[in-house]
Amino acid sequence: MFSYSSLQQSNPLLMTMLLSSFVAIVGDVLSQTLTGSRDFHRVVIFALLGGLFFGPVLHYWYGIIGRFGVKLEKNHPTMPKVARVLCQVGLNQSVGAILINVGFIFSFYALTCLVRGQTFAFSTATTLVKSKMGTSLKANWSVWPLASFLNFLLVPAQYRVLFTQCVAALYNMLLSLIANS
Template sequence: MTELNGLQTLLGMYQKLLRNHPIPTKSLTSAIIAGLGSNLSQLLSGSPLSMESLRAFVIFGGLVTGPVTHYFYTLLDKLIPGPGLLKYLLRLLTDRLIFSPGFLVLTLYCLSRLHRESHSKAVENLESRYWTCLVGNWKIWTLPQIINIGLVPVQYRVLFGNMVALVWNMYLAKTKK
């Protein structure tokens, strides 16, 4: 019972932070989960832990993923408001066919740069990995996004996405090799 009380207390603190400081809260959780995904990928593959990879994923999660996805989900519901199957499908298709491909470009390029690769190397990396990662994105993210956009309240969508991103960041770190 003590674990349940501790979890409820933690959830209450998270909800309060989310109400009072949504972007820093989402940024911090994104940073932590991105770093965890990078480290888990390295551990599961038997690679030594790389502080550079941890740093890159934490910075990207905190400075890009948290704020960008916060604004994306908020804007998505404002651009396509209301209930109904058609509106839901439009929001889902906007995510899967417009936001995700563009955000993947940003992700691959920024992670390369945060791994201290040159601009030309980052572009080369983007070109060589983009289609494989986009297909991986559609495979890994589509079902969770059906749930996220359809059922999860907007204030919790970044957190829900962070949970899926734990697996996604492991995939990205793995395909980096």
């Protein structure tokens, strides 16, 4: 943990991007192993998604949620910790879930076009978002409310992204299965 902590303190965004890329690769390789497929381009797509999308988004989003929790504590000092955590989870699973899932589906399509040398069409991207959003949110809400609750309740702020990444290794496998269905 010491080297993770020191790297996270010295360059938190870069560390989160690298960790997100690694976790996305693990999730996609697990997904491909389960389905019996072998697609190197897909691994590259998920590596880029992790590093260029999930890493920065998680880095900044957890900062926003952390500041929201601090503000709640400051403005409502008698609010029980569990109530504050439930407010953070509510924000994360409403605004965060929708924005992150839209961004994931859109980015997945854009990176797929880039890596496979295909033409990007905005209309296709929006159609994909509309068709995959329900399934993606159901998957999100089957995993992340409990994980988020435990994360905000028990995990120190500097380790929240790391905790999220551990859960994300399995969740990315699920996202990969959804995105490639």
